[in-house]
Amino acid sequence: MTITFYDTSTAPSPRRARIILAEKNVPHEVVQIDMMTNEQMSPEYRAINPAATIPALKLDDGTVLTDNAGIAAYLEHAYPEPPLLGVTALEKAEVATWQWRIENGFGMAVASAFRNSHPAMKGRALPGPHNYEQIPELAERGMAQIGHFLKGFERHMGGRAFVAGERFSVADVTAVCFLDFMRVTGTKLSDATPNLLSYRKRMGERPSVNL
Numbered sequence: 001m002t003i004t005f006y007d008t009s010t011a012p013s014p015r016r017a018r019i020i021l022a023e024k025n026v027p028h029e030v031v032q033i034d035m036m037t038n039e040q041m042s043p044e045y046r047a048i049n050p051a052a053t054i055p056a057l058k059l060d061d062g063t064v065l066t067d068n069a070g071i072a073a074y075l076e077h078a079y080p081e082p083p084l085l086g087v088t089a090l091e092k093a094e095v096a097t098w099q100w101r102i103e104n105g106f107g108m109a110v111a112s113a114f115r116n117s118h119p120a121m122k123g124r125a126l127p128g129p130h131n132y133e134q135i136p137e138l139a140e141r142g143m144a145q146i147g148h149f150l151k152g153f154e155r156h157m158g159g160r161a162f163v164a165g166e167r168f169s170v171a172d173v174t175a176v177c178f179l180d181f182m183r184v185t186g187t188k189l190s191d192a193t194p195n196l197l198s199y200r201k202r203m204g205e206r207p208s209v210n211l
Contacts, residue, residue: 022208113142
């Protein structure tokens with residue numbers, strides 16, 4: 001029996017787990033879940049993950065991990081090299097801080113802007129087993145949050161190779177995934193964000209980022 005990774009190649013959340021699996025060279029099988037046909041809502045997938053979200057990671061003993069935080073924590077312990085959650089106490093704190101800032105201040109804004117405005121997300125404004133109607137005002141707020149975050153993140157990345165500390169970490173994984181996915185809101189990096197453009201180019205040199 002091997003680790004099974006339930007993935008959707010076009011979605012940012014499973015991409016985060018996919019990068020970590022690749023960085024740590026974890027042997028695993030992949031099962032693609034088609035979100036365009038709402039396969040995540042099927043009885044078969046909900047028997048694996050009742051929350052109807054992707055990713056999910058099924059371990060050798062049958063345990064299923066159903067969120068990126070848990071997947072990253074498990075893989076960091078089971079496959080410690082290379083370390084992605086920090087090594088020293090201060091580095092761990094910095095990685096955790098930036099992971100939280102990016103996920104809550106940026107990733108949630110992108111998701112809110114997209115899910116509350118895109119026609120394909122009508123009635124699906126939040127992920128999971130329940131249907132929620134779109135709220136246009138939340139899309140507007142999400143767009144404002146994206147702009148504010150990018151300005152601050154551009155300043156932070158001045159002279160830095162990585163988001164947190166001196167090595168690639170889960171904070172970089174999350175940053176890259178949402179910098180790329182924000183295109184669904186019509187937002188992209190430009191000459192106004194030279195530090196982020198340079199950062200994204202460097203990240204693109206990592207094989208895991210291009211999977």
